[in-house]
Structures are given as structure tokens and as C-alpha cells.
Amino acid sequence: MKIAIFPGDGIGPEVTAQARRVLDALDLPGLTLFEGDVGAVAYRRHGHPLPAETLEMARAADAVLFGAVGDFSCDDLPRELRPEQAILGLRSELGLFANLRPAAGFPGLEHLSSLKPDIARSIDLLVVRELNGDVYFGDKGERDSTGGREGWDAMSYNEAEVRRIAHVAFRAAMGRGKRLTSVDKANVLETSRIWRETVIEMAKDYPEVELDHMYVDNAAMQLVKSPGQFDTIVTGNLFGDILSDQASACVGSIGLLASASLGERQAEYGTFGLYEPIHGSAPDIAGQGKANPVAAVLSLAMLLRHSLGREEEAVGVERAVEGILADGVFGGDLGGSASTSEIGDAIVRKLLTIS
Numbered sequence: 001m002k003i004a005i006f007p008g009d010g011i012g013p014e015v016t017a018q019a020r021r022v023l024d025a026l027d028l029p030g031l032t033l034f035e036g037d038v039g040a041v042a043y044r045r046h047g048h049p050l051p052a053e054t055l056e057m058a059r060a061a062d063a064v065l066f067g068a069v070g071d072f073s074c075d076d077l078p079r080e081l082r083p084e085q086a087i088l089g090l091r092s093e094l095g096l097f098a099n100l101r102p103a104a105g106f107p108g109l110e111h112l113s114s115l116k117p118d119i120a121r122s123i124d125l126l127v128v129r130e131l132n133g134d135v136y137f138g139d140k141g142e143r144d145s146t147g148g149r150e151g152w153d154a155m156s157y158n159e160a161e162v163r164r165i166a167h168v169a170f171r172a173a174m175g176r177g178k179r180l181t182s183v184d185k186a187n188v189l190e191t192s193r194i195w196r197e198t199v200i201e202m203a204k205d206y207p208e209v210e211l212d213h214m215y216v217d218n219a220a221m222q223l224v225k226s227p228g229q230f231d232t233i234v235t236g237n238l239f240g241d242i243l244s245d246q247a248s249a250c251v252g253s254i255g256l257l258a259s260a261s262l263g264e265r266q267a268e269y270g271t272f273g274l275y276e277p278i279h280g281s282a283p284d285i286a287g288q289g290k291a292n293p294v295a296a297v298l299s300l301a302m303l304l305r306h307s308l309g310r311e312e313e314a315v316g317v318e319r320a321v322e323g324i325l326a327d328g329v330f331g332g333d334l335g336g337s338a339s340t341s342e343i344g345d346a347i348v349r350k351l352l353t354i355s
């Protein structure tokens with residue numbers, strides 16, 4: 001099996017280094033690891049945030065472990081050369097339309113949440129975010145208007161795009177609490193009207209799943225008021241991006257949440273996928289040993305589960321993370337003092353103790 005590791009910018013290399021140590025500690029037979037450049041670092045070295053050789057490496061791999069991209073020094077570059085195009089390009093080129101972002105509290109660590117412990121205790125949800133469409137990939141541009149320069153981004157979803165992500169979400173809900181909340185803005189947006197009608201039409205294929213619908217503004221409010229009401233959420237690219245960052249603060253920190261990005265074949269059979277923390281390159285803390293590597297390590301656990309079929313090892317990594325958090329090993333994002341590498345050390349030690 002070939003795993004491509006793309007550390008990227010800012011804290012990306014710091015957190016992926018810890019995930020790699022965990023992978024090394026597992027000592028799995030038959031694994032080959034490759035590293036590739038993405039983001040600002042790739043732009044500086046190769047003149048493009050997603051060089052052709054990196055994309056080829058991803059295509060040849062069984063799974064990609066991604067760090068993060070983004071660097072404020074690139075803010076003035078044309079959009080197609082900005083570091084963020086690396087992750088957008090990988091998602092679209094590899095057809096990774098289904099982004100799974102689980103958000104569950106760590107038992108006994110409710111006090112780490114931004115919510116009251118009693119409310120935080122109930123969080124156990126999965127955001128299924130569409131990843132290949134919406135305003136991120138729609139036509140966009142700048143034009144002159146009577147009010148000066150005007151920027152525009154087209155939002156759209158067709159029925160086929162809604163169906164394929166909704167199938168993933170209905171199936172995910174079947175494997176969880178059998179409740180699915182579709183989040184949209186159907187009271188205002190035509191995109192959402194088609195989204196909602198399509199999801200309703202599909203519900204008849206999943207009679208065991210209890211489906212409901214929520215406008216995104218209410219969903220944002222309900223997520224902090226009573227997150228326990230959610231089991232599986234399905235939503236578009238933009239709303240899913242925002243709600244999952246919010247869900248991370250409900251759990252405790254954005255440094256805790258992992259994600260898997262899967263495509264048509266992959267969502268069905270569980271092979272190729274791209275795995276990354278939900279956070280970005282965090283330039284405000286980069287290079288200071290302050291990054292929480294847990295999201296990257298849990299992304300590795302998702303890779304082991306979904307792409308390598310290594311459920312036992314995935315559970316082992318998740319147990320090790322739960323163990324070190326229960327031991328009180330955490331960094332500044334959770335009110336502790338452990339550095340990125342100390343957290344990595346503790347996870348590796350715990351993994352070797354429990355396995």
C-alpha cells in the first residue's frame with residue numbers, strides 16, 4: 001500500500017510529523033510512504049500550489065494524509081496560485097465529493113468544551129459535507145458595478161450531485177443513530193430548494209432513517225444550544241465548512257477534529273481517500289510547538305479504517321488519543337501546556353502500552 005503525505009504550510013508539517021510517528025510506531029508491513037509538496041511551500045519550490053508531480057503521487061497512492069495549506073504571504077497572488085487551490089484541486093481532480101467530519105466529545109473531558117459540560121456531554125454527530133460543488137467551485141469573478149468593483153460567486157447544486165452525497169449520508173446514518181438532518185437555506189436559495197426536494201425524494205429508499213430539515217442559521221444556533229439532537233448532518237460545501245468548525249469548539253478545540261474525503265468508488269467500497277484535520281495552517285501559532293496534533297493523528301486513524309481496512313489499528317490510535325487526553329496531556333488550545341511533540345510522544349507511548 002502506498003501512502004502519500006502532503007504536510008503543506010504553517011502547522012501542517014508539525015502535525016503531520018506526529019501522525020507519521022504514530023504510523024511508524026504501528027510498524028505495519030508492506031507500507032510505502034511518499035512525501036509531496038502542496039500549498040505555499042509548493043508554490044515557492046515549483047511555481048504552483050499543486051504541482052503535477054504531487055497530483056500524480058496522489059493518483060498513484062492508496063491514501064493521502066494531508067496537513068494544511070495557507071500562508072498570508074500569498075494573499076496577493078491570483079486565486080489560481082493561492083495555496084488553498086492545492087486542497088481544492090486535490091478534492092476536485094480526485095473526485096472526492098464526500099467529506100466525513102465526525103465530532104464527538106471525549107468522555108470525562110466535557111469541561112474542555114466551549115459549552116456547559118452537561119450540554120457538551122451529548123455531542124456525538126457526523127457532518128457529511130459535499131465537497132466538489134457549491135460556491136467554492138461555481139463560476140466567480142469581478143465586474144464593475146455602480147457601487148464600484150463587485151465580486152460574485154455562483155452557488156449551484158444539481159440533482160445528481162445532491163443524490164450522491166445524500167446516499168453517502170443516508171448510509172452513514174444507517175450505521176449510526178438512523179437520524180439524518182439535512183441543513184440548507186431553502187427559504188431563500190433556489191440551490192437549497194432543489195437540494196431539499198431531492199433529499200426528500202431519496203428518503204423513500206431509506207425508510208429506517210428518520211429525516212428532518214433545518215435552515216442553516218437555526219442549525220448553527222441548535223448546535224450550541226443542544227448538539228445532542230443531531231446524529232448525522234448532510235449539507236453543502238459552504239455550510240458544512242462553517243458548521244464543522246463550530247462543532248469543533250463544541251467538542252473542545254479545532255485541533256481535535258479529523259476528516260475523510262472520499263469519492264464515488266471509495267465511498268462505496270472504502271479504499272482510496274484523503275485524510276486531513278478540519279483546521280487550517282494556523283499561521284498565528286506556526287513554528288512554536290503550540291499546534292494540537294490530535295486532529296492529524298485521528299485523521300490517520302480514519303485513513304487506517306477507510307483506506308487500509310485496519311480497523312483494529314484505527315481503534316488502537318483512537319484509544320491512545322482518548323487515553324492521553326484523559327491523562328491531561330494537552331496543549332494551550334485546551335488550557336494545558338504540552339507541546340506538539342510532547343503530545344505526539346504521549347500518543348506513541350500510550351499506543352505501545354495498550355497494544
Ligand SMILES: NC(=O)C1=CN([C@@H]2O[C@H](COP(=O)(O)OP(=O)(O)OC[C@H]3O[C@@H](n4cnc5c(N)ncnc54)[C@H](O)[C@@H]3O)[C@@H](O)[C@H]2O)C=CC1
Pocket residue numbers: 011015067068069070071072084087254255256276278279280281282283284285290291292293295333
Ligand atoms: N484544509 C486546509 O488546508 C485549510 C486551510 N485553511 C487556511 O489556513 C490559513 C489560516 O486560516 P484560519 O481561518 O486562521 O483557520 P485555522 O484553522 O488555521 O485557525 C483558526 C484558529 O484555530 C487555531 N488552530 C487551528 N488549528 C489548531 C491546532 N491544531 N492546534 C491549536 N490551535 C489550532 C489557530 O491558531 C487559529 O487561532 C488560511 O490561509 C486558510 O485559507 C483554512 C482551513 C482549512
Ligand SMILES: CC(C)CC(=O)C(=O)O
Pocket residue numbers: 084087088241278279280
Ligand atoms: C481552505 C478551504 C479551501 C476550505 C476549508 O476551510 C475546509 O475545507 O475546511
Ligand SMILES: [Mg+2]
Pocket residue numbers: 241242245278
Ligand atoms: Mg474549513
